[in-house]
Amino acid sequence: MSSVQSLNANAQIMRRGNALLVNVNAAKGLQNVLRSNLGPRGTLKMLVGGAGQIKITKDGRVLLHEMQIQHPTACMIARTATAQDDATGDGTTSVVIFIGELLQQAERFISEGVHPRIMSDGFEIAKEAALKFLDSYKVEKPDILKKRDLLCNVARTSLRTKLTPKLADQLTDICTDAVLTVTKPGEPIDLHMIERMHMKHRSAASSRLVKGLVLDHGPRHPDMPRMVENCFICILNVSLEYEKTDVTSGFVYKNAAERQRMVSAERTFTDEKVHAIVALKRKVCTEENGKKFVIINQKGIDPLSLDILAKDGIMALRRAKRRNMERLSLACGGFQVNSVEDLKEDCLGEAGKVYEQVLGEYHYTIVEDVKHPQSCTILMKGPNPHSIAQLKDAVRDGTRAVKNAIDDLALVPGGGAFEIACHDYLLSILDTVKGKKKLGVKAFAEALLIVPKVLAENSGLDVMDTLISLKEEYKKAAKEAGCPKDTISSLLDDVCDEPSKSSGSIAHAYVGLDVNSGEPTHPPSSGVWDNFIVKRQFVQLSTVIASQLLLVDELMRAGRRMGKK
Ligand SMILES: Nc1ncnc2c1ncn2[C@@H]1O[C@H](COP(=O)(O)OP(=O)(O)OP(=O)(O)O)[C@@H](O)[C@H]1O
Ligand SMILES: [Mg+2]
Numbered sequence: 001m002s003s004v005q006s007l008n009a010n011a012q013i014m015r016r017g018n019a020l021l022v023n024v025n026a027a028k029g030l031q032n033v034l035r036s037n038l039g040p041r042g043t044l045k046m047l048v049g050g051a052g053q054i055k056i057t058k059d060g061r062v063l064l065h066e067m068q069i070q071h072p073t074a075c076m077i078a079r080t081a082t083a084q085d086d087a088t089g090d091g092t093t094s095v096v097i098f099i100g101e102l103l104q105q106a107e108r109f110i111s112e113g114v115h116p117r118i119m120s121d122g123f124e125i126a127k128e129a130a131l132k133f134l135d136s137y138k139v140e141k142p143d144i145l146k147k148r149d150l151l152c153n154v155a156r157t158s159l160r161t162k163l164t165p166k167l168a169d170q171l172t173d174i175c176t177d178a179v180l181t182v183t184k185p186g187e188p189i190d191l192h193m194i195e196r197m198h199m200k201h202r203s204a205a206s207s208r209l210v211k212g213l214v215l216d217h218g219p220r221h222p223d224m225p226r227m228v229e230n231c232f233i234c235i236l237n238v239s240l241e242y243e244k245t246d247v248t249s250g251f252v253y254k255n256a257a258e259r260q261r262m263v264s265a266e267r268t269f270t271d272e273k274v275h276a277i278v279a280l281k282r283k284v285c286t287e288e289n290g291k292k293f294v295i296i297n298q299k300g301i302d303p304l305s306l307d308i309l310a311k312d313g314i315m316a317l318r319r320a321k322r323r324n325m326e327r328l329s330l331a332c333g334g335f336q337v338n339s340v341e342d343l344k345e346d347c348l349g350e351a352g353k354v355y356e357q358v359l360g361e362y363h364y365t366i367v368e369d370v371k372h373p374q375s376c377t378i379l380m381k382g383p384n385p386h387s388i389a390q391l392k393d394a395v396r397d398g399t400r401a402v403k404n405a406i407d408d409l410a411l412v413p414g415g416g417a418f419e420i421a422c423h424d425y426l427l428s429i430l431d432t433v434k435g436k437k438k439l440g441v442k443a444f445a446e447a448l449l450i451v452p453k454v455l456a457e458n459s460g461l462d463v464m465d466t467l468i469s470l471k472e473e474y475k476k477a478a479k480e481a482g483c484p485k486d487t488i489s490s491l492l493d494d495v496c497d498e499p500s501k502s503s504g505s506i507a508h509a510y511v512g513l514d515v516n517s518g519e520p521t522h523p524p525s526s527g528v529w530d531n532f533i534v535k536r537q538f539v540q541l542s543t544v545i546a547s548q549l550l551l552v553d554e555l556m557r558a559g560r561r562m563g564k565k
Contacts, residue, residue, distance in 0.1 A: 019555045020110065024103045026073035027549065031100025033067075034060055038093045038451070040160045041459040041515050054386050059162060059393050060092030061085040073549065080545045084537050089400025090158060091534040094451060095542050101450040102546035105443035110550075114439055120547035122440010125433060126426055127543040130444070133425050134539065137418060137508050138410040138532045139524065145183065150411075151176045151402050153527035157414055158401035162394040167204055171391075174209040174378055175398035179406070181211060181376045189403045193327060195377040196395060198388045201359050202381050207391065210377040212331050212370045215296070215320055218356040218363030221306040224315050227355035231292035231315075232284055232348040233367065235328050235336045240274055240318075241302035242266065267304070274305045276340040278312050284345055294354050294367075296320050296328060298336075315354065317365055330375040332367065404531040413523035414530040415512025416452030420474050423448045444543070452513055461518040470513060473520035477509035 036043045037058040047055040047066050057063060064078040081095040106119045144150060155175045159168035182193040197214045219226070253259045281293040295301075295309065295316040309316045320328075329335050332349030352369020378395055382388035405411055412418050426445035430438050449467065456466040512528060514521035523529070 023073045023549045024107045026071045027100040027103045030074045034096045039455045088534045091538045098542040101447040105447045116550040118436045119440045122437040126441040126444035130539050140410045154405045154529045155398045159398045179402040193375040198380045204382045207380045211373045212367040214377045215365040221310045223310040228292040233332045234295045236297040237338045239299040240305040241300040273340045274308050327375040332370045408532040410532045411529040413510040414528040415523045417510050417512035419448045419451040459515040474511040481509045
């Protein structure tokens, strides 16, 4: 009897064998939930919240976040998969499916008496080999920034797994252009500079990219222009209203005239600031240049100040969000001014068009046609909240995919091409792995095939037929491409040692599944690309978690104070 049991007769414990079974079943359960979502032909899931909220999605991240998962093992897998998404923005579903398959394959051998430690050692070798193989298999694209078409293909592959092909194609250009807008050579890409804004309006097909900014409020004075063209943008953080004092204070006056003097002195304080702005406007907006003037203020502007500004034809927006202020100066040029004394011509930004759009009770101001935008807004329109939510998640995935491609300067052919090639490679190195560990490598290689299998299954194809034709086609293509078995095996010499020098020179065959026809295809020609970093994380994370779960031999309920000091 174990010590825990003799200490507490009521302790809930699951022993070796049983613990493994529980873990495998949990992984299998989660895999079964998510497997129907994989790939462009996967089905959707409908999530219903406690208060009747509805979400329709096939995004693994959203499902795992929103589903109520009770089983601790399933919870752990879900956390790993969402960690994958946090790091790379994609690949959640694949990770869950792969972990489930790794455990199932391992269980087959363990039930025949192989120790879990041997399997996990085998997984480790296979992981290292697979990562090295991936390094040589990726297609390097050093000048990807100049190849917009290629980036569009990456975005399209990602978007088509989440939306209908028509809508995905429409958003492809939007996502690619948005990322290219915020990309500055030599600097890391900050996707926060792409604002994702939604409007409940018309259909998703009218979504568009605004190379500028969309603010969710309008000018507050009825006489102000609702649309101006060719204008200066003055970005302010100056209060143009009465301010309450921060300290407790009072005014003492003897008669009405004295009070009046105090009121007008206070008013003058604000008015002077407004007049300084108006003076600048008169100076820069002449009849000849025909320029207009727009103020976007982070602080408030009171009605009297608005009145003065409106009389001079200035469009003024108050209480803009702080995060928009930074974007605004990136989009239009110029910079934010904190005091009217610093107001100069060179702090002004410029925009081609600023106009208000009113949808029901919501007002939006759109700042467009800016000269050198470094920040932009994707304006998503949809008829109802759940289609807007779906669009938002898809756009997030699309932009992340393009960013990853630019960061990696490399891509991996999709449609299961990597999995099939890596499977073949791992089998080819099997003989060189000594002892029982090769069983682990074999299990890993078999588990990799789950991706093309599920892609075929979700497309309504015969899984075995498809897999065999894919494998045959790969063998044929590999032969033609000139990578005979012994050349591939030479990669192995360094599986556990130094990185391979020869790996870069091996010709690879790219054979993936065409989900529409069910035939083997050449993914690079059909523009199906996955991200390198996503595949890397996929191999790495899944193996680590599967090995850990294999090595669990006892599951016990810990006390309530677990984790507390
Ligand atoms: N047009 C296509 N033809 C064939 N396979 C495709 C195509 N587009 C994507 N795939 C494959 O689909 C898989 C990705 O599917 P999906 O995006 O649904 O899942 P995921 O990336 O694992 O998870 P998620 O995106 O939900 O986080 C990849 O293996 C990819 O190669
Ligand atoms: Mg995906």
